[in-house]
Amino acid sequence: MSAPSRTRRSARPAGSAPDESTARVVPAPASPRSTDRPLWAPPLSDLPLSDLPLSDLLRTETRPAHAAAEQAFALEDRLRDVAAYGALLARLRDVYGPAEAALLGLRGWDRLTPVVDVAARQRAHLLDDDLAALSAHDAALPRPRPVPPVLDSLAAGLGWLYVLEGSALGGRVVAGHARRALGADLPVTFFSGETRHGLRTDWRSLLAALDAFGAAAPPEVRWTVVAAATAAFSAVGGVLDPVGGGP
Numbered sequence: 001m002s003a004p005s006r007t008r009r010s011a012r013p014a015g016s017a018p019d020e021s022t023a024r025v026v027p028a029p030a031s032p033r034s035t036d037r038p039l040w041a042p043p044l045s046d047l048p049l050s051d052l053p054l055s056d057l058l059r060t061e062t063r064p065a066h067a068a069a070e071q072a073f074a075l076e077d078r079l080r081d082v083a084a085y086g087a088l089l090a091r092l093r094d095v096y097g098p099a100e101a102a103l104l105g106l107r108g109w110d111r112l113t114p115v116v117d118v119a120a121r122q123r124a125h126l127l128d129d130d131l132a133a134l135s136a137h138d139a140a141l142p143r144p145r146p147v148p149p150v151l152d153s154l155a156a157g158l159g160w161l162y163v164l165e166g167s168a169l170g171g172r173v174v175a176g177h178a179r180r181a182l183g184a185d186l187p188v189t190f191f192s193g194e195t196r197h198g199l200r201t202d203w204r205s206l207l208a209a210l211d212a213f214g215a216a217a218p219p220e221v222r223w224t225v226v227a228a229a230t231a232a233f234s235a236v237g238g239v240l241d242p243v244g245g246g247p
């Protein structure tokens with residue numbers, strides 16, 4: 001299942017005069033503009049990217065990364081038995097734990113509009129809860145292997161947070177599959193978000209903060225957010241053992 005695309009919106013602030021980049025849709029130039037699109041960025045859109053709200057830019061540019069992470073999830077195989085499910089949780093803990101700690105260490109969340117409360121968005125402890133509940137059944141679960149991310153700016157943190165929070169949306173789908181495959185009493189608090197209220201509201205609030213940040217940021221900072229989000233997707237995909245390879 002892929003992340004759905006949303007209707008494209010204009011980045012122009014309400015009440016401001018239309019400018020050339022937002023007044024009409026023009027085909028992308030044959031070669032990227034140096035101020036707009038780095039050379040490493042994949043050619044995914046025929047729309048001008050400079051006028052996309054940052055959240056739309058993120059969704060567009062990371063769509064292949066989402067597909068790759070979903071593929072690495074190989075859900076059917078990881079739900080083949082409780083041990084495989086536990087191994088999935090342990091590997092995810094390797095990414096979410098250090099990443100959330102790094103996000104907490106960044107400054108500037110309270111200067112965003114709306115303010116982003118990263119502490120309230122932490123989910124690694126839910127992985128700990130689920131793993132603890134599983135260990136009661138299976139003492140042979142793999143031990144976590146922490147993977148420290150490189151988060152050296154608020155822009156990088158926003159890219160990571162976009163991915164970690166977005167994964168909670170699809171997590172509800174995963175939780176449903178997991179319980180159908182392995183039983184209604186399977187611990188799925190991490191995926192289901194059942195202990196968290198206002199997931200949708202939090203998500204919309206994060207998108208608003210991203211858009212406001214992106215509207216005020218120079219192109220290179222917007223691309224830093226995209227690059228960090230891509231790295232976060234890769235980190236999640238990369239930490240998962242190849243299917244059939246064991247924990």
Ligand code: HEM
Nearest residue numbers: 001003004059069070073075162163166167169170173236
């Ligand atoms: C089998 C695995 C996965 C499934 C079935 C899945 C499914 C989905 C679904 C259904 C949505 C849309 C949710 C909504 O808007 O209501 C979504 C969005 C999203 N997912 Fe996944 N996902 C999976 C894995 C992942 C992983 C591993 C990550 C990252 C670590 C991730 C990150 C995201 C992000 C960032 C979004 C938001 C996209 C946007 O609208 O901007 N997903 N996913």
